[in-house]
Amino acid sequence: MTVIAGAVPIVSLPAFPFEPQYVWSIIDVSLYVSGLAIVFSTAVSLPVALLLGFTEFRGKQFLQAIINTGMGFPSVVVGLLVLFAVSNQGPLGGLDLVFTREAMIMSQFVLATPAITAISLAAVSGVEENVRDAAHVLGGTRVDVALVTIKEARYGIATAILAGFGRAISEVGSVLIVGGNIASADGVSKTRTLTTAIQLEARQGRYETAMVLGGILLVIVLLINAVVVRLGEGGVMQ
């Protein structure tokens, strides 16, 4: 009896307020949406950064201005613009994208791309000209030179990508508008992310449960930042 009594915790921890399946599905949606958005953003950002970094063309300054403006774009405005685009009445209305993960990916893509482009641009601009020349004289094509540039700037680019991911996964305004924060009746998230789930809990005044979800989001963001810092240090050390 005494042994058992000793095992009883002195402070009773509050019970985890959600079904694990519910929380996992929310994490899953968050990572899926932000992850894919970042893949597409990166695929667009890197060529644009290389273009801006190493070529002269008409409209370059304009493009640069768009990117700089885009970095500070409020997410709710992006959400509204994407909503107008994908709404039944909008230009992409036929695709039935309102309240889907695809629409959320679109809006996060719009949000993350300028940031990834700008940070990548700084990274690739730092690659020495003579290293690029070396790739060229050794027989590299334009693509080879671009690949060398990316490889040389890899730490900075990794930082850019992870910073973009951080922005995407912590963002609530646009995914709420275009995603609709939907979970099915059996408690599986469809378009509910960590941030919109937090918003839902807060709306109902359930701040404690909102904090639990906030903690999970915080852990994810901290992990990402830890990776960024490590990579950044690696870049400096090399």
Place this chain on the structure above:
Amino acid sequence: MMELDGVTHTYDTAPVVEDLSLSVESGEVVAIIGPSGVGKTTLLRILALFIEPQTGTIRFGDTDVWGCSDGERLALRRRIGMVFQEASLFDATVGRNVEYGLKVRRSWRDRLSDGLSEVLRSNGTPETVEEALGVVGLGEQLDQHAKSLSGGEAQRVSFARALAYDPDVLLLDEPTSDLDPRNTAVIEEAVAEARNRGIGVVIATHDMHQAERVADRVAVLLDREITEVGPTDTVFESPADERTAKFIDGELVY
């Protein structure tokens, strides 16, 4: 094998090089001497097909390099190697650096499967890479990271990198101006080795003694123009041009 004829190149409005004519044959070392800032680098970049000059023609074999297709020009470009004044190594191991020229010459399909075996760590280093590093005495440093090399070693790796894919023409732009005598000697020996292999070498240098040591022929570049070309001994001992003579005697100070 490679020949410039009446080449003029202008940056903005000021000509940098004017009416240059020069050739290099296989198994020959041509030194371009002249004071700093006289256009030696521009001349080498024209030879490397980096820059298309405004006037004049450049022939590689029988081909006019700026009169052919992009694909043909790429193929010609890949028969040229170049070493810059700075080592300009990639942020990778010595082996990866020297391998680069061979890698870009492979088809994308092969490069992808190379990448795969790289991940599986199942591919060895091509023989020519080790061999090229052997020429500059760094055969053992294959797995060392480029950033950990001394300046002299880095420049030797840079030389091996240009040699590894066995070019027909090797362009050296002041390759030893930042190096100590020991590393300079290694590079000069490597130049001799390249010549023995039948490679046509063009070396730009401001060091006349180096030109005397390594070159078969010398071209003197003064005031944007080639004032004299000829066998090394002739140019140094009995220059025909007055300015050349002054330059060689050290009277012409720029």
Place this chain on the structure above:
Amino acid sequence: MPIQRRTFLAAAGTGAVAGLAGCSQILGGNDQTAGVAGETLTLTTTTSTYDTGLLGELNGPFEEMYGVSVDSVAQGTGAALETARNGDSDVVMVHARSLEDEFMRNGHGVNRRDIMFNDFVIVGPEGDPAGIQGMASATEAFTTIANSESMFVSRGDNSGTHTKELLIWEQAGVEPGGDWYQETGTGMGEALNIANEQGAYTLSDRGTYLSQRSEIDLVILVQGPIEGGPETLANPYGIMAVNPAVHDVNYDLSMAYIGYITSPQAQDLIDGYRANGEQLFFPRALSEDPDFQQYVPEGWSSNATSG
């Protein structure tokens, strides 16, 4: 009877598979039903039906029965109707009759049905600085709050609750404004929290208030009609299909949903739904006597349009 239907479909499916065993590749996974199975219904609704947990309770059996999924998007009444107006939802469940009527008159909504009702209550701090406790008239209570300039929190979000609140101010002949009147632009739960923090009055639907009562100190000062309060505070919920003649929507499924929500089964679920031991909503769809007004805008008559 839905259970029977499912059994029948399952049996038919099995028969089809047995009879066409050689063609099972062609049939793929679609041999169960040729109907709506696998489709998705988008429902835009109010935060009050969603946040009280009622919708989850109602939608589960529907999804089960038809093999479909219901995407419930919880917005304010105004936003829910606006989303539907853009053709981005199939069916709307809201609680602001005037806005619903406008939605129907503009041709966006068809087949409106009453579903259920609860009521609004005026809540405030226990100390009741304005002294409205027990008043029999909502307009009188609002006038008193305005005159004493006691803190009042408004949803300010064009929701059903907000619409009702503005209606009461209008009936009271008061133009709310000034330091004591705060628009929050948030959901009911947050508005209650803000009122709680500031010791302010607010108008709340009974359901959200009850589900949150344990976490706040606000008390009911003026009851709604369920507890004998004024009829002004009634809070009826309606459901409408988005007009398929105007928008490209899943009309079949939305009518199936409306049919389900107004069926005895779902109405029983509404009647039996409890949060913190309290009944939040009262079913209203079933009636032996005809109620024609639920189908058309309030006050509509055929004479009025033909004349």
